[in-house]
Amino acid sequence: MQVELEVNGRCLIARLSGEIDLNVADNLRAQLEQALNDNPNVRHLIFNTRNVSFLDSSGLGVILGRYKRISTHGGKMAFTGLQDPVRKVLELSGVTKLSYQFSTEEEAVTNLEQGGMGSEL
Amino acid sequence: MQVELEVNGRCLIARLSGEIDLNVADNLRAQLEQALNDNPNVRHLIFNTRNVSFLDSSGLGVILGRYKRISTHGGKMAFTGLQDPVRKVLELSGVTKLSYQFSTEEEAVTNLEQGGMGSEL
Amino acid sequence: MNYKNLLRLEFLSVPENVGVARVSIAAFTSQLDCTVSQLDDIKGAVSEAVSNSIIHGYKGEPHHIITITAKLWDDTLEITVEDTGTGIPDIKRAMQSGYSTNPERLGLGFSFMRSFMDSVRVESIPGKGTTVTMTKKIFASSLNNHAYES
Amino acid sequence: MNYKNLLRLEFLSVPENVGVARVSIAAFTSQLDCTVSQLDDIKGAVSEAVSNSIIHGYKGEPHHIITITAKLWDDTLEITVEDTGTGIPDIKRAMQSGYSTNPERLGLGFSFMRSFMDSVRVESIPGKGTTVTMTKKIFASSLNNHAYES
Ligand SMILES: Nc1ncnc2c1ncn2[C@@H]1O[C@H](COP(=O)(O)OP(=O)(O)O)[C@@H](O)[C@H]1O
Numbered sequence: 001m002q003v004e005l006e007v008n009g010r011c012l013i014a015r016l017s018g019e020i021d022l023n024v025a026d027n028l029r030a031q032l033e034q035a036l037n038d039n040p041n042v043r044h045l046i047f048n049t050r051n052v053s054f055l056d057s058s059g060l061g062v063i064l065g066r067y068k069r070i071s072t073h074g075g076k077m078a079f080t081g082l083q084d085p086v087r088k089v090l091e092l093s094g095v096t097k098l099s100y101q102f103s104t105e106e107e108a109v110t111n112l113e114q115g116g117m118g119s120e121l
Numbered sequence: 122m123q124v125e126l127e128v129n130g131r132c133l134i135a136r137l138s139g140e141i142d143l144n145v146a147d148n149l150r151a152q153l154e155q156a157l158n159d160n161p162n163v164r165h166l167i168f169n170t171r172n173v174s175f176l177d178s179s180g181l182g183v184i185l186g187r188y189k190r191i192s193t194h195g196g197k198m199a200f201t202g203l204q205d206p207v208r209k210v211l212e213l214s215g216v217t218k219l220s221y222q223f224s225t226e227e228e229a230v231t232n233l234e235q236g237g238m239g240s241e242l
Numbered sequence: 243m244n245y246k247n248l249l250r251l252e253f254l255s256v257p258e259n260v261g262v263a264r265v266s267i268a269a270f271t272s273q274l275d276c277t278v279s280q281l282d283d284i285k286g287a288v289s290e291a292v293s294n295s296i297i298h299g300y301k302g303e304p305h306h307i308i309t310i311t312a313k314l315w316d317d318t319l320e321i322t323v324e325d326t327g328t329g330i331p332d333i334k335r336a337m338q339s340g341y342s343t344n345p346e347r348l349g350l351g352f353s354f355m356r357s358f359m360d361s362v363r364v365e366s367i368p369g370k371g372t373t374v375t376m377t378k379k380i381f382a383s384s385l386n387n388h389a390y391e392s
Numbered sequence: 393m394n395y396k397n398l399l400r401l402e403f404l405s406v407p408e409n410v411g412v413a414r415v416s417i418a419a420f421t422s423q424l425d426c427t428v429s430q431l432d433d434i435k436g437a438v439s440e441a442v443s444n445s446i447i448h449g450y451k452g453e454p455h456h457i458i459t460i461t462a463k464l465w466d467d468t469l470e471i472t473v474e475d476t477g478t479g480i481p482d483i484k485r486a487m488q489s490g491y492s493t494n495p496e497r498l499g500l501g502f503s504f505m506r507s508f509m510d511s512v513r514v515e516s517i518p519g520k521g522t523t524v525t526m527t528k529k530i531f532a533s534s535l536n537n538h539a540y541e542s
């Protein structure tokens with residue numbers, strides 16, 4: 001697993017790659033928490049999963065845990081670059097219903113920022 | 122494993138891909154023998170191994186068995202598209218010394234045809 | 243012997259081995275002419291079952307053994323994941339979607355296994371261990387075109 | 393327990409499983425930060441040893457069991473490939489480069505194992521079986537740059 005983190009406005013973009021399972025869960029959780037701690041003005045989370053080849057419920061648990069943190073302050077979560085293995089897990093868990101999907105990071109940033117400033121998406 | 126066979130002049134070009142081991146040895150042997158039987162004017166063998174990710178002594182045995190057949194009639198063997206895993210096995214077995222290596226199939230064909238008609242390479 | 247092929251894996255209960263188990267069972271299954279999506283499902287199911295044995299069965303202790311047995315019948319893969327850990331007192335409840343004894347987890351493991359596989363059977367004795375047996379019928383993909391595949 | 397991780401594979405003596413063994417051991421080894429070339433070597437050695445058990449040990453009979461044990465010590469991988477087949481009457485001769493009891497084969501299996509690995513030890517009892525134990529020290533590649541690798 002590799003993680004690349006970038007703050008864009010009030011969005012934290014996490015570009016994940018590789019296999020997201022129990023073996024990397026602690027590491028991923030720590031990196032995301034650190035980024036949220038370091039950037040208190042971040043409100044929304046964007047996961048770019050284009051290069052994620054595998055995601056299981058342990059990995060999804062880390063993602064949803066971070067969503068819980070930001071959602072208490074009205075933050076939203078979006079996914080870009082969804083591939084079949086990840087899409088399936090998001091659908092089975094119902095996460096598609098509580099998150100947004102966009103083709104590109106830019107689209108995600110624009111939409112979340114607008115939604116956050118104006119009316120809900 | 123996949124095999125693509127093409128006759129070019131007096132050369133049989135075998136484009137191999139995947140893993141060449143005990144599991145595919147019989148299949149590869151049968152396909153090469155068939156092609157040699159069907160094309161009695163073929164004199165030289167060219168193996169394009171660009172897409173071969175693995176070769177072991179069982180796979181090499183099949184290749185050398187076909188070389189034995191053509192070499193009794195003065196045929197030569199060449200490799201193109203050598204990647205590290207295959208190159209290593211050819212070196213360890215000394216096959217690099219009894220075969221020719223070229224960057225492209227065209228180069229291999231031209232050289233083997235010339236060598237076959239004129240002086241040995 | 244009625245099965246066509248058999249693979250048994252035994253490994254330590256460490257998170258590093260979740261991926262090893264996934265990759266090994268996927269390689270074993272690839273003998274059948276299966277689709278990428280079927281392989282993804284099988285990897286997912288193995289990952290959930292093995293993670294459960296590590297986290298719940300062995301409470302994260304790294305020196306225990308997990309055993310996976312994979313059997314290929316004609317067109318069906320059977321996978322058994324076994325631990326000799328804590329066991330499950332109430333299997334029915336444990337298999338409910340969203341139920342977890344660990345507040346940090348989602349309680350979706352069994353639910354995913356059931357979505358990914360055709361059948362999931364759980365046997366467990368508290369204090370003795372847990373065995374999860376899953377099957378999946380593999381249909382050859384009509385999209386796969388393996389003219390020369392061995 | 394002195395090793396860091398352990399994987400045991402047991403499988404039927406069919407050619408399909410040579411690749412399964414290779415992939416499984418490679419996935420297990422990948423826990424160490426090894427190079428592609430080291431992985432290629434390990435795959436090669438596993439392939440030769442398992443093929444020998446299938447062809448020579450079990451004379452191609454498909455219903456026998458081959459066992460591989462892989463142990464990770466600090467920076468060393470130890471692999472044992474075991475069969476309960478015919479055994480080798482003269483191990484020294486069998487290990488000579490170019491020696492084969494099968495005219496169709498090259499007699500390079502042991503020679504490749506020795507080139508790929510740091511050590512190769514063969515124990516065999518005719519009529520009882522053969523055990524090949526190989527070790528390889530894994531040096532992390534200085535070229536690998538895993539800033540965020542877990
Ligand atoms: N191998 C096991 N050993 C002991 N308990 C288990 C095992 N597998 C599952 N369980 C129990 O079943 C519950 C539900 O499992 P699961 O659906 O996979 O969700 P989760 O792993 O997120 O808790 C677990 O919380 C645990 O209490």
Ligand SMILES: Nc1ncnc2c1ncn2[C@@H]1O[C@H](COP(=O)(O)OP(=O)(O)O)[C@@H](O)[C@H]1O
Pocket residue numbers: 178440444445448449450475477478479480486487488491492493494497498499500501502503522
């Ligand atoms: N597992 C085994 N069981 C019985 N005999 C074996 C085994 N492995 C190797 N041998 C013997 O050792 C010889 C040399 O093996 P090797 O160097 O791998 O070459 P090859 O497999 O090409 O014959 C074989 O021909 C066989 O007689």
